[in-house]
Amino acid sequence: MDNQLVTKAIDTLKEANIRITPQRHAVVEYLVTYHNHPTADDIYHALEERFPNMSVATVYNNLRLLTDLGLVNEMKYGDASSHFDFSTERHYHVICQKCGKIVDFHYPSLEDVEMAASRLTNFAINEHRLELYGDCPDCQQKG
Ligand code: ZN
Ligand code: MN
Numbered sequence: 001m002d003n004q005l006v007t008k009a010i011d012t013l014k015e016a017n018i019r020i021t022p023q024r025h026a027v028v029e030y031l032v033t034y035h036n037h038p039t040a041d042d043i044y045h046a047l048e049e050r051f052p053n054m055s056v057a058t059v060y061n062n063l064r065l066l067t068d069l070g071l072v073n074e075m076k077y078g079d080a081s082s083h084f085d086f087s088t089e090r091h092y093h094v095i096c097q098k099c100g101k102i103v104d105f106h107y108p109s110l111e112d113v114e115m116a117a118s119r120l121t122n123f124a125i126n127e128h129r130l131e132l133y134g135d136c137p138d139c140q141q142k143g
Contacts, residue, residue, distance in 0.1 A: 005032045005086075009071050016069055023047070023054050027062045031072065031086040037093075037102040039081045075102075077131075096136035103136070 009028045010020055018024075030043050038046075040060040047054060063084050066072040075083040075093070083102060091104045114125040 002032055009066075009086075012069055012071060013065075018065065018069075023051050023058060024062050024065075026050065027059060028066070028071075031066075031084065035086055035104075037075065037083040037085050039083055041081065043084075092130045092132070094132045094134060094136075096139055097133050098135055098139040098142075101136045101138075 006029055009032070010025065013020055013024070013028075026047050027043055030038070030046055034046075036042075040056055040063055043063070044054070044056045044059045047059070063072060063074070067074045067084070071086070073085040073087070075085055077083075087104070091106050092110065094103050094105060095101070096103075110128075110130065114128055117123060117128075118125050
């Protein structure tokens, strides 16, 4: 686990006068440790043994809080449940169409897209999203 990232996130919560409950701490720890773009449900199932009294709603509220503070990005895909990404550094995702795994990749020159869009439409571009879909190495092996 990257303890420094956990500490930094917890400091941000403290600065915002947010109480650090053990559950909240565990959600942050989970996001930093696995960095696997979990849903609220994924985190709930990973932590339910440790926190039998915690509900999915609690996990979801914590994720919403972390999102509002800019520590986490919520990834919405249509009607499916949101995935949460701890990294707020700009990056892109490849998504496995068989198992749903989401993996990061960095490709800085794609920022040209924003300049091109701005030039062609006169919009002031604030952000863009890019997702690529395919089969992950594990699923390719399974055939
Ligand atoms: Zn896969
Ligand atoms: Mn990501």
